Amino acid sequence: xxxxxxxxxxxxxxxxxxxxxxxxxxxxxxxxxxxxxxxxxxxxxxxxxxxxxxxxxxxxxxxxxxxxxxxxxxxxxxxxxxxxxxxxxxxxxxxxxxxxxxxxxxxxxxxxxxxxxxxxxxxxxxxxxxxxxxxxxxxxxxxxxxxxxxxxxxxxxxxxxxxxxxxxxxxxxxxxxxxxxxxxxxxxxxxxxxxxxxxxxxxxxxxxxxxxxxxxxxxxxxxxxxxxxxxxxxxxxxxxxxxxxxxxxxxxxxxxxxxxxxxxxxxxxxxxxxxxxxxxxxxxxxxxxxxxxxxxxxxxxxxxxxxxxxxxxxxxxxxxxxxxxxxxxxxxxxxxxxxxxxxxxxxxxxxxxxxxxxxxxxxxxxxxxxxxxxxxxxxxxxxxxxxxxxxxxxxxxxxxxxxxxxxxxxxxxxxxxxxxxxxxxxxxxxxxxxxxxxxxxxxxxxxxxxxxxxxxxxxxxxxxxxxxxxxxxxxxxxxxxxxxxxxxxxxxxxxxxxxxxxxxxxxxxxxxxxxxxxxxxxxxxxxxxxxxxxxxxx
Amino acid sequence: xxxxxxxxxxxxxxxxxxxxxxxxxxxxxxxxxxxxxxxxxxxxxxxxxxxxxxxxxxxxxxxxxxxxxx
Numbered sequence: 051x052x053x054x055x056x057x058x059x060x061x062x063x064x065x066x067x068x069x070x071x072x073x074x075x076x077x078x079x080x081x082x083x084x085x086x087x088x089x090x091x092x093x094x095x096x097x098x099x100x101x102x103x104x105x106x107x108x109x110x111x112x113x114x115x116x117x118x119x120x121x122x123x124x125x126x127x128x129x130x131x132x133x134x135x136x137x138x139x140x141x142x143x144x145x146x147x148x149x150x151x152x153x154x155x156x157x158x159x160x161x162x163x164x165x166x167x168x169x170x171x172x173x174x175x176x177x178x179x180x181x182x183x184x185x186x187x188x189x190x191x192x193x194x195x196x197x198x199x200x201x202x203x204x205x206x207x208x209x210x211x212x213x214x215x216x217x218x219x220x221x222x223x224x225x226x227x228x229x230x231x232x233x234x235x236x237x238x239x240x241x242x243x244x245x246x247x248x249x250x251x252x253x254x255x256x257x258x259x260x261x262x263x264x265x266x267x268x269x270x271x272x273x274x275x276x277x278x279x280x281x282x283x284x285x286x287x288x289x290x291x292x293x294x295x296x297x298x299x300x301x302x303x304x305x306x307x308x309x310x311x312x313x314x315x316x317x318x319x320x321x322x323x324x325x326x327x328x329x330x331x332x333x334x335x336x337x338x339x340x341x342x343x344x345x346x347x348x349x350x351x352x353x354x355x356x357x358x359x360x361x362x363x364x365x366x367x368x369x370x371x372x373x374x375x376x377x378x379x380x381x382x383x384x385x386x387x388x389x390x391x392x393x394x395x396x397x398x399x400x401x402x403x404x405x406x407x408x409x410x411x412x413x414x415x416x417x418x419x420x421x422x423x424x425x426x427x428x429x430x431x432x433x434x435x436x437x438x439x440x441x442x443x444x445x446x447x448x449x450x451x452x453x454x455x456x457x458x459x460x461x462x463x464x465x466x467x468x469x470x471x472x473x474x475x476x477x478x479x480x481x482x483x484x485x486x487x488x489x490x491x492x493x494x495x496x497x498x499x500x501x502x503x504x505x506x507x508x509x510x511x512x513x514x515x516x517x518x519x520x521x522x523x524x525x526x527x528x529x530x531x532x533x534x535x536x537x538x539x540x541x542x543x544x545x546x547x548x549x550x551x552x553x554x555x556x557x558x559x560x561x562x563x564x565x566x567x568x569x570x571x572x573x574x575x576x577x578x579x580x581x582x583x584x585x586x587x588x
Numbered sequence: 589x590x591x592x593x594x595x596x597x598x599x600x601x602x603x604x605x606x607x608x609x610x611x612x613x614x615x616x617x618x619x620x621x622x623x624x625x626x627x628x629x630x631x632x633x634x635x636x637x638x639x640x641x642x643x644x645x646x647x648x649x650x651x652x653x654x655x656x657x658x
Contacts, residue, residue: 418607421607421610421611422607424611424614425610430617431622432617432620432622432625433614433617436610436613436614436617439656440610442656443656447652449603452603452606453603453606453607453609453610455606455607455610458607
C-alpha cells in the first residue's frame with residue numbers, strides 16, 4: 051500500500067465529441083510538472099491552453115523529489131511556492147562519506163536573505179497534485195483533459211491539428227502552438243522521427259522509497275543529502291540518502307552493470323539491501339524502481355509550431371536534480387514568449403530564442419551530469435585508480451575534495467551573452483536569474499522582479515516612466531512608483547548602489563543601467579522581445 | 589565536521605574548474621595501456637614539478653604523497 055492516496059481525476063467528455071470547438075491557442079501534451087507549470091504560467095498571462103494527458107492520476111511513485119531554489123521561485127510566481135515549501139523537507143547541506151568516514155560537507159546556500167531554501171524534497175505526486183489544484187483556479191483558461199491521448203498531429207504552418215483519442219471516441223483539435231511536455235519517451239517526438247541519440251550509461255541503479263518512523267539519519271534528525279562512496283553496507287558501490295515528507299526516505303543504490311534489473315526490483319532482493327543500510331529500524335517499502343539512464347538532447351527544441359519542453363527535449367542522469375528542475379526552467383522561459391508572440395507584442399521568431407537559451411541550459415545540465423556519472427562509475431582500471439586516490443586524498447587534503455563529484459546540484463541557468471540581453475557588466479550580469487534579497491517589512495525582492503517587464507532601481511537612481519514596464523524602487527523613496535526599504539543594505543550590496551535593472555518576465559536580467567532613460571529602457575525591452583533594433587530616421 | 593561553503597576565489601585549497609580538469613585528465617589516459625598510463629603519469633608528475641618550481645613545496649608534496657602509500 052503506497053503512503054499516498056491516489057485519486058483518479060476521471061474523464062470529462064470533451065465538447066468536440068458533441069460538435070463543440072475549443073478556441074485555446076496553446077495545446078499542451080502531458081500533465082506532468084512541466085506541462086502544468088506552462089499551463090499555469092500562460093493562464094497568469096491571460097493565455098488559454100488545453101492540457102491533454104493519456105492518464106488520469108498524478109505521478110505513480112515519488113520519482114523527482116529534489117526541487118531547487120530557482121524552481122521554487124518560479125512556483126512562487128505561479129502561486130504554489132509557499133505550499134510546496136510548507137509540505138516539503140528543506141535542506142541545504144550535502145555530506146559525503148568514503149567507507150565509514152565522513153570526508154566533507156558542502157553548504158548549497160551559505161548566505162541569508164532568501165525567501166526560498168537551496169532545496170526542498172517533495173514527492174512528484176505532491177508537486178503534480180498542487181499544480182493541478184492551482185490550475186483549477188483558472189477554469190476559463192486551463193482546460194485539463196485526462197484520458198485524452200494525442201495520437202496524431204499535423205503542422206499546418208499557421209496552426210497545428212491534433213488527433214485525440216478518448217474512451218468515448220476520437221476528435222480533432224486545432225491550436226496555434228503544440229507544446230510537447232510528454233516526457234522522456236515523448237510520443238510526439240517519436241511520431242516526428244526526431245533523432246534521439248546520446249550517451250547511454252551501462253550501470254544500473256536501484257531507487258527505493260521506504261517509510262520509517264525512526265530516521266536513518268540518526269539523532270539529531272537533520273535532513274541533508276548523504277552520499278557514500280564504497281560504504282560498509284554496500285561495498286564497492288555508491289549510495290545516496292534523502293528524506294521526504296511523511297517519514298519517507300529515498301535510497302539510491304548503485305548496482306552491478308550486468309545485473310538483472312527486473313529481479314533486483316523485487317521486495318525479496320531490495321529488503322536485505324535496505325536492512326544492511328538502516329539496521330534494526332523497522333521500515334516499509336513504499337516504491338522501488340531499477341533504472342539505467344542516458345544523457346540526450348534534441349538538436350532543435352522548436353520544430354515549426356511544435357515545441358519540446360522538459361524531458362521530451364532532454365534527459366540527464368538523476369545525480370544533480372537537473373531533470374525536473376531543468377524542465378520547470380524550460381516552461382518558465384517559454385511561457386512569456388508564447389504569450390508575447392500570441393498577443394502580437396513580439397515576432398514569432400522570439401520562440402526560436404527559447405531553443406537557443408534552453409538548449410544551452412540542457413547542454414550545461416548534461417555536461418554536469420555526464421561528469422558526475424563518469425566519476426561515479428569509472429570505466430577503466432586507470433580511472434578507478436585516480437578516483438580511489440582522489441577519495442583517499444580528500445580525507446586530509448582540502449583541494450582534493452573539489453574533485454569528488456557525487457553530482458553537482460542544479461543551480462539557476464545563466465543566459466549571459468544571448469541575443470535578448472543588452473550587454474553590460476554589473477554585480478548581477480544581464481542574463482542571470484534574479485538573486486533574492488530580504489527587504490524591509492518582510493518583503494522579498496524576488497517576487498517583485500518576476501511576472502512582467504520590471505525596472506528596479508537600487509538606491510539613488512531615478513526610474514523613467516516607460517510603457518509596458520513596472521517600476522520598483524529599493525532603498526529610496528520616489529514619487530510615482532512603489533518603493534521598498536532596504537535598511538540592512540542587503541539588496542544594494544547584491545545589486546550595486548545606484549544601478550537600475552530591467553528584468554524579463556521570467557526574472558532574468560535583460561539590461562542594467564547607471565542612468566536609465568525612457569529611450570534606453572524601451573530599446574532593451576524591444577530587444578528582449580526579439581524585435582530588430584529601431585533605426586534612426588534619416 | 590565543519591561545513592564548507594562553495595569556493596569563492598583562488599584560495600590555496602581551491603582548484604579552478606575541478607570537474608573540467610578531472611575530465612581532461614581521464615581523457616588524456618583514454619585508450620592507453622596500463623604501461624602507457626604509467627609513463628604518462630610519471631611525465632605529468634615531472635611537468636607539474638617544473639610548474640610548481642619551489643623545492644620545499646615539492647618535498648612537502650612528496651612527503652604527503654608517500655604518507656598515503658600503503
